[in-house]
Amino acid sequence: MDNKNKNEEIKPVNAKWVGVVGFLIAVTLLTIAIFLSVNQEKMERLSKLNETTSGKQTEAASSILSKNVNEIKANEILGTADKDDKLNTLNKTLENSDNSKSTDKPDLKKTESDIKEGSKTNEVKTETNNSNNQNTIKSDTSKNKANDNKKTSKSKTNEATEKEENSSQFVKPADGEILNEFSMDSLVYSNTLEEWVTHRGIDIKGEMGSNIVSIAGGTITSIKNDPRYGLSITIEHDNGLKSIYSCMLSTEDGLEEGVKVSQGQVIGKMGNSGVFETADGAHLHFELIQNGDYINPEMYIK
Numbered sequence: 001m002d003n004k005n006k007n008e009e010i011k012p013v014n015a016k017w018v019g020v021v022g023f024l025i026a027v028t029l030l031t032i033a034i035f036l037s038v039n040q041e042k043m044e045r046l047s048k049l050n051e052t053t054s055g056k057q058t059e060a061a062s063s064i065l066s067k068n069v070n071e072i073k074a075n076e077i078l079g080t081a082d083k084d085d086k087l088n089t090l091n092k093t094l095e096n097s098d099n100s101k102s103t104d105k106p107d108l109k110k111t112e113s114d115i116k117e118g119s120k121t122n123e124v125k126t127e128t129n130n131s132n133n134q135n136t137i138k139s140d141t142s143k144n145k146a147n148d149n150k151k152t153s154k155s156k157t158n159e160a161t162e163k164e165e166n167s168s169q170f171v172k173p174a175d176g177e178i179l180n181e182f183s184m185d186s187l188v189y190s191n192t193l194e195e196w197v198t199h200r201g202i203d204i205k206g207e208m209g210s211n212i213v214s215i216a217g218g219t220i221t222s223i224k225n226d227p228r229y230g231l232s233i234t235i236e237h238d239n240g241l242k243s244i245y246s247c248m249l250s251t252e253d254g255l256e257e258g259v260k261v262s263q264g265q266v267i268g269k270m271g272n273s274g275v276f277e278t279a280d281g282a283h284l285h286f287e288l289i290q291n292g293d294y295i296n297p298e299m300y301i302k
Helices: 002-078 083-099 108-169 275-280
Strands: 178-180 183-190 195-199 202-205 211-213 218-226 230-236 241-251 266-270 283-290 293-295
Touching (some): 230 266
Antiparallel strands (some): 211 266, 241 266
């Protein structure tokens, strides 16, 4: 009896659970159906939107392509001439045709011919202008060369005049030929040192014991035995000019620092006391300094 009662109680419970599971399955299937329906609707809308957008893009691309083709044709007709002027002329022709309600179309072939002729005319004018410009440039170049030649000639004349004026103010410090020239921009070979060196003065070759004179009036500022150029005298002149006499054998009696000398006055005897130039024999090493810079003495002495 007890088992029979238990079976009767279990049957209603099982029926209840079956009903719940069936309800859940039904809800799940309905949800899936709704979800699929919504997704399908969205896909249809998206497809329509893509078709509309694609159509608009195709129309825009077609419009742009058509515009570019028209511009290319217009450029071919207009050529290299002034396009704005030719377009204005063509537009005016079309407007006049519309105003007169004429059925005749403008003669594009004639217009194109006129444009080509105008282009050729412009090319001829351009070539003519270029030719004229080249001739002008050549003419200006010739003038510039002529001016440069005149300036060079004047410069040489001025240099010669300046040298002549300077040489008239000074006398040669010793008799004899120039053994070594002034060279501050390039090297000269020293027979004594056996190497290439600069030479900041000139060497005047002469006989041992011959006279050395002052090139101009001035004041003795130094008498010393230079370790390179031997016995030397420095005389200060006007306008910041100094003269230096080196490699001397001896100086005249009575000469000392502060003593004034006159132009052509004997100041010493030619010798060979300069250690740097002993291989050159008896000579005068002569230097000129203008405002602290060594200058070429040949431009100032006769």
